């Protein structure tokens with residue numbers, strides 16, 4: 001924790017947060033904004049905002065801070081969910097404490113959430129968030145939130161791979177992309193059959209700088225299906241491409257409706273649609 005407020009990227013909240021699972025009081029680390037700390041760069045295909053390193057602060061990763069993590073029991077959730085859990089969820093989260101503590105021990109043996117976060121802790125925060133969301137009721141949209149968490153964990157694994165190549169973080173990124181594919185697909189299915197909604201889930205990003213809402217979920221689900229869906233079996237691949245095409249097509253298929261959608265999303269959706277078509281034609 002740095003006490004030199006003006007020069008640090010983050011600060012720990014003065015007010016403590018009480019963990020509803022284990023009762024520990026802790027202080028949450030948050031990012032300071034403004035004063036040239038963040039210089040926005042390009043937007044990736046996955047709608048991830050990249051940031052230019054600055055001379056004063058170096059590389060900055062806003063993605064590693066949004067999840068609140070209890071440093072004692074590793075219960076993790078997005079801020080709007082963290083304190084507000086029902087007794088059944090609480091009990092299940094308490095029963096899982098050892099499982100959470102063991103789950104990343106081999107990959108990241110020495111994480112301490114009392115300390116300022118690094119990329120490893122950012123990945124772990126999303127990992128614990130997915131584990132914790134398993135116990136959330138359907139009205140909190142745990143499936144789509146797990147999708148967003150897995151996708152961001154994949155991005156951070158790619159960042160880590162660039163910093164320390166040869167440690168197999170690219171492999172870990174693929175595992176999280178695959179998890180993201182699974183959760184995004186499930187979230188859309190559950191939304192369509194009325195089992196679990198997406199619309200009220202809050203900030204769906206996928207990144208922290210903007211909320212593309214339901215349309216963003218459709219687009220990311222299609223892109224994940226295209227890039228990380230089943231590939232080895234040609235028949236499965238064909239079915240997967242058709243699914244992706246239908247999903248992404250919904251974003252611009254109805255002339256009038258697409259007027260309200262951000263052009264960044266529409267342009268990318270059309271590009272993915274074209275690529276899927278190309279592969280479908282090549283295979284027929």
Ligand SMILES: [Zn+2]
Pocket residue numbers: 019020021022023024070071072073074075
């Ligand atoms: Zn706790």
